[in-house]
Amino acid sequence: MEALSKSFSVMRANMRARRLFREDDGVEGCGMFHKRPEMPLHILGNILRLKLILIFAPIYIFIPRSVFEAVDNYIRFNWLLQYAITPDAVLSDAPGGGKGQYAVTEFQPAWMLEVTIRDGKLQAFQQIPLSDEIAEVGYTALSYSMDSAAVLASEAGFVPGPGPGRRKYTRQDKRSMGEYLLRLYCSATRREGNPDRTEYIWLDEFCLSDSRLSDDDKTVIEKQRKLELGKMADVFRCAVQVAVFCDKPNCDHTTLTCPWGQRLFTLQEILHAETVLRLTRHQRRTLAAQLFRTTGRSFREKMQKHAAEGNRWHLNAIYQHTVNAGTVPWQVAIHALVVEAIRRDEASGFLNHKRLGTALNGLLPRRARLTDLGNGGWNDLAWLLELNQGFYNAAGLAAVCCLSEDNSVAWLGKPIDPAAGNERLEPVVTAFPVSSNSPGSYNSNPALTIIAGETLGFRPVPLKRDAYGLYNNEEMKSTKLLARCVAWTFALLGTAILGSGNINSGVLVYYLIAIPYCIFELLVSTMYLQRDGWVVLEHALWGEMFEAKLGEQDYNLRKLTHWGERQLVPKWELPGRQSNVKLVDLRNRVYVDAVVVSRPNAMVPLAIHGSGVTCMLLDRAEDSDRDSTIVARKVGMCNVPPYIFSQTIKSGTTYVGNPPSKIPSTKFQLF
Numbered sequence: 001m002e003a004l005s006k007s008f009s010v011m012r013a014n015m016r017a018r019r020l021f022r023e024d025d026g027v028e029g030c031g032m033f034h035k036r037p038e039m040p041l042h043i044l045g046n047i048l049r050l051k052l053i054l055i056f057a058p059i060y061i062f063i064p065r066s067v068f069e070a071v072d073n074y075i076r077f078n079w080l081l082q083y084a085i086t087p088d089a090v091l092s093d094a095p096g097g098g099k100g101q102y103a104v105t106e107f108q109p110a111w112m113l114e115v116t117i118r119d120g121k122l123q124a125f126q127q128i129p130l131s132d133e134i135a136e137v138g139y140t141a142l143s144y145s146m147d148s149a150a151v152l153a154s155e156a157g158f159v160p161g162p163g164p165g166r167r168k169y170t171r172q173d174k175r176s177m178g179e180y181l182l183r184l185y186c187s188a189t190r191r192e193g194n195p196d197r198t199e200y201i202w203l204d205e206f207c208l209s210d211s212r213l214s215d216d217d218k219t220v221i222e223k224q225r226k227l228e229l230g231k232m233a234d235v236f237r238c239a240v241q242v243a244v245f246c247d248k249p250n251c252d253h254t255t256l257t258c259p260w261g262q263r264l265f266t267l268q269e270i271l272h273a274e275t276v277l278r279l280t281r282h283q284r285r286t287l288a289a290q291l292f293r294t295t296g297r298s299f300r301e302k303m304q305k306h307a308a309e310g311n312r313w314h315l316n317a318i319y320q321h322t323v324n325a326g327t328v329p330w331q332v333a334i335h336a337l338v339v340e341a342i343r344r345d346e347a348s349g350f351l352n353h354k355r356l357g358t359a360l361n362g363l364l365p366r367r368a369r370l371t372d373l374g375n376g377g378w379n380d381l382a383w384l385l386e387l388n389q390g391f392y393n394a395a396g397l398a399a400v401c402c403l404s405e406d407n408s409v410a411w412l413g414k415p416i417d418p419a420a421g422n423e424r425l426e427p428v429v430t431a432f433p434v435s436s437n438s439p440g441s442y443n444s445n446p447a448l449t450i451i452a453g454e455t456l457g458f459r460p461v462p463l464k465r466d467a468y469g470l471y472n473n474e475e476m477k478s479t480k481l482l483a484r485c486v487a488w489t490f491a492l493l494g495t496a497i498l499g500s501g502n503i504n505s506g507v508l509v510y511y512l513i514a515i516p517y518c519i520f521e522l523l524v525s526t527m528y529l530q531r532d533g534w535v536v537l538e539h540a541l542w543g544e545m546f547e548a549k550l551g552e553q554d555y556n557l558r559k560l561t562h563w564g565e566r567q568l569v570p571k572w573e574l575p576g577r578q579s580n581v582k583l584v585d586l587r588n589r590v591y592v593d594a595v596v597v598s599r600p601n602a603m604v605p606l607a608i609h610g611s612g613v614t615c616m617l618l619d620r621a622e623d624s625d626r627d628s629t630i631v632a633r634k635v636g637m638c639n640v641p642p643y644i645f646s647q648t649i650k651s652g653t654t655y656v657g658n659p660p661s662k663i664p665s666t667k668f669q670l671f
Contacts, residue, residue, distance in 0.1 A: 007479035011524065014555050019465065019526040021046050026541055027553060028464040030525065036461055050522070057514035058507075061487065087655065088435035090386045090446060096371025100387065103361075103369040107234040110224070111207045112139055115182070115199045120190025122183045125201075127211040138240030139200040140277070142181060143269040145259050149177035151247035156180055174205045185243055188279050188291040202235060229355075230370035233268040233362030241275040242296070245289070249281050252292075254302035256310045261303070264344045264359045267337065270300065271322050271363065297323055313418040314339045330365060330391040335425070337363055338381070338397055339415040345377075346414055353377025357384055364388045378412050382433035382446035395431035398448055398656075399607040399614045402572045403597060403636065410657035411448040411616070411634050421568030422610030422639075429453040429606060434655070447631055447657030450604060454648035456615075457602045462535035462584075463553060469528030470521050473556070479524075487517050529554040531586035533647065536599060539580045546582055560584065563592045563641055567611040572637040583638055587647075596636030604654055605644060612639045616656065631657040 023029035023037045023046075031045030032052075053060055091100025108130055115125045128134075146169060150160060153176065160173035169177070182203060209224040228235075236242055244253045246260040253260050260266060270276070273296040279289045304319035317336040321328040328336075341360055345353050357373040357380025366387045373380045385394050401413040433446035466472060470480050494509035531554070542549055551558030563569065574595050583603075584591040600617035607614050617636035634656050 007476055010475055010555055011479070011527070014527040015523050016526045017523060020050060020522055023465060024553060026461075026463055026537075027529070028459075028461040030465050030467040035464075053518050053522070054515055057518045058510045061514045061517055087447065087449070090382050090433045090435055092435060094369070094372050095374075096369050100372075100383075101369065102387065103367045107231070107238050108135060109202055109207055109228060109231070109235045111210065111228075113182075113201045113203055113206050115186070115201050117186045117189075117195065117197050117199060120187055120195040122186040125182065125206075127206055134200050135238075137200065139202055140185075140241050140243055141202040141236050141239035141269070142185060142204075142243050142245070143236065143260070143266070144181055144245040145263050146174060146177065148245060148247040148259060149174075149181045152180040152184060153177040171205065178203050178205045181245060184245070184289055185279065188289045189277075202239065226374065227370060229358055230361060230373065232265060232358070233272070236269045237272040237362075239273065241277055241293075242269060242273040243277040243279055243291075244270070245279040247281065252280060252302070253278055254299065255306050256312060262344060262347065264341060264348060264350075264355065267318070267341065267344075268359060268363060270296070270303075271318070272296070273299070311417075311419065313420075313423055314343075331393060331396065334364055334388060334392040335396045338385075339400065339418075342415055353381070356381055360384055365391050378445055381412070386433055389432055393427045393430055394433065394448065395427035395429050395450070395606045396425055398431055398616060399425060399427070399609055399637075400570070401637075403574055403634065410445045410631075412445075416570055416572055419568070419570070422570040424608060424610055426608045427606065428608060428613070429604075431606070445658060447655050450606070450654040450656065451652075453604050453606075453651050453654050454645065455602050455604055455651035455654065456534060456644065456648045458534055458536050458583075458600060460601065462537055464530045465525060466528040466530045467525050470524040473528055475555075476524060483517060483520055487513050527555060529557070529586065531556065533587060534583055534585050534603075537582045537584055538599075539582070542582070550584070557586065557589060559589070561588075561590045563590055563612065563639070567639075569612060569639040570610060570614065581636075583640070585640075588641075588643070590641060592638055592640055594636050594638040598633075598635045600635050602632070603638065603640075604651070604656075605648065608642075609639060612641055613644050614639050615644070618654075618656065631655045633658060 019029070022043055023031075023035075025037055027037070028035045029037070029042070029046060030049065031042060032049045033045040034041040035045065036042065089100075094100050110130060111127050112130050112134055113125050114128050116123045150169070153160065158176060158180070160169050160177065162168070162170075164170065182201070185201075208228045209221045213221055213224075244260060246253060246258055248257075248259060251258050255261070276294050276296050276299040278292040278294065278299075280292060281289045300319045300323050304316055304323060307313070307316040307319060314336040317328055317332055318340060321333040321336070337360060341356060342353065345351075345356055345359075354374075354377055356377040357368070358370075360381070361367050361370075361373060361384065364384060364387075368380075368384055368387055372383055385392060385397070397415075398411050400415045400418075401411065402416060404413040430451045431448055434449045435446070470476050470483075490509060490513035494506045494513070497506040497509055537546055537550075539546075547558065547560055550560070569592070572595060574597070581594050581596055581599075582591045583594055594617065596617055598619055600619055602618045602620050603615040604618060605613045605615050615638050616634055617638060618632040619635045620632040632654060
């Protein structure tokens with residue numbers, strides 16, 4: 001009796017007979033056609049369904065509901081079928097000719113400065129080719145930011161002019177400012193007890209091209225500069241000592257606020273230095289600086305300490321890898337290098353990442369030929385990741401990248417900051433870039449191939465009324481049993497009347513019980529939704545009180561569990577956007593927040609990340625056209641509970657990129 005009382009109480013509070021004719025907004029009804037309420041024939045489709053059920057009530061009542069559910073599931077769309085496609089590997093067509101191959105490295109620079117120092121002051125310098133004799137003696141490499149050199153120059157009265165195009169300084173001004181730094185270095189080393197000497201120094205703007213070339217030889221100069229910049233990591237690795245400078249007073253160059261340490265190329269210049277000379281200024285308005293000699297290991301250990309104190313865990317991992325080689329595996333080290341390089345490049349305003357490949361080349365286990373780099377930041381990065389495929393799984397990078405601000409890049413973007421609680425990052429799929437140059441299929445950006453992945457789809461219309469709610473909900477169990485007992489009692493009575501030969505009366509009895517039973521079943525169906533997976537609920541439609549609104553559609557969904565702050569879920573944000581969708585698991589009554597640029601219709605797990613599973617949200621084409629199944633579009637990221645793997649289906653291979661322009665994207669209004 002208690003169970004029956006609860007059932008009747010739920011029915012009184014939640015039955016909505018009007019939903020049999022017009023469904024609520026955002027809910028797909030059970031009509032025969034035009035099931036969504038905004039469609040013109042929605043009411044007509046519902047009326048036709050009701051009439052057919054009532055007309056054939058005696059037959060309908062005895063057909064098992066599992067038959068109807070099987071038919072409904074059969075006609076639903078899924079991605080079990082995926083056409084076989086064969087995109088070219090990124091390495092199949094090298095920009096420098098041939099197929100992808102590793103670089104044969106020239107470890108040493110081509111030119112050097114021969115510097116004459118008298119009484120601790122710069123007397124003269126000239127560019128000379130590097131020789132075996134100079135290599136045996138060794139050279140000093142100067143590491144600095146151009147802005148710090150500009151401060152030195154301005155204090156001496158030199159005012160640089162604007163450079164051509166978007167360049168901040170002209171090449172000649174860079175050399176002039178570099179000379180002021182060279183003078184500072186010579187005066188600072190006087191205290192080491194050798195004021196008169198000849199020293200060999202590598203200083204970028206004086207050593208990147210042959211000084212004997214005239215300004216008319218721009219093509220040759222640019223070619224030489226590209227070659228020298230491409231081996232920057234080896235130039236500093238082979239130096240006997242690296243002198244580090246910034247203009248900030250009393251700075252030891254190991255803190256996170258040091259201007260020198262925030263540069264993209266700092267990573268190349270310091271990671272393998274054996275001896276470090278710290279040029280530190282103690283007064284703002286003076287050219288004087290003191291020199292402090294330390295080992296490269298000790299210097300990097302201090303940088304590692306400051307990185308940990310500032311919660312810069314990727315930077316901490318980089319220095320930990322160099323200081324204690326082997327303790328940090330290559331998957332973690334490469335990931336940290338790539339993420340830190342992207343972050344530094346964007347912080348410097350270089351959103352196109354033109355120098356990203358050059359800055360990373362030489363720091364990874366396998367290096368690219370310089371002729372294969374320089375075709376765009378993301379393309380260069382894809383090339384390097386593929387060359388290092390034996391050491392790094394690109395699924396890790398895909399799992400931490402936000403959407404690009406203009407959504408022009410297929411799967412790459414600004415990486416999220418690592419934080420305590422979500423630093424765990426273990427790929428559950430294998431991912432790598434593939435060529436994006438197939439006509440009609442890709443644009444110029446590299447697509448991402450995800451192998452051995454799994455996919456979970458979202459319904460186009462998130463909520464759907466459960467026509468069989470009477471049978472799928474525990475609180476209706478006792479009421480269903482009572483209704484069936486009454487129905488069978490009258491059915492036996494009708495059968496007995498038919499057996500006596502009174503056919504009309506027997507059929508009438510069947511109708512008298514079948515029609516009320518069908519009406520009761522229909523009314524109960526207005527209380528429930530199909531709770532069979534994940535759906536996308538837009539903020540514009542559901543608002544902040546979405547749980548209450550969802551509970552109005554289904555009594556069982558009034559209370560949901562939020563997967564988020566308590567699980568330290570990582571956040572992928574877009575500038576100027578807040579969480580604009582809720583991803584809701586109707587079966588397990590769990591929801592997560594997500595930021596997307598258009599409605600996703602699928603998600604693919606990429607990695608175990610923190611406490612949960614990081615997934616990429618995709619917009620996949622839903623038709624069977626072969627061309628449109630090649631590439632899915634990334635529209636967002638999310639982190640979900642681990643039980644997601646019990647709900648996904650095997651998808652074999654998934655391609656993420658920018659689909660052909662002829663395919664319309666499924667958009668909805670963002671706010």
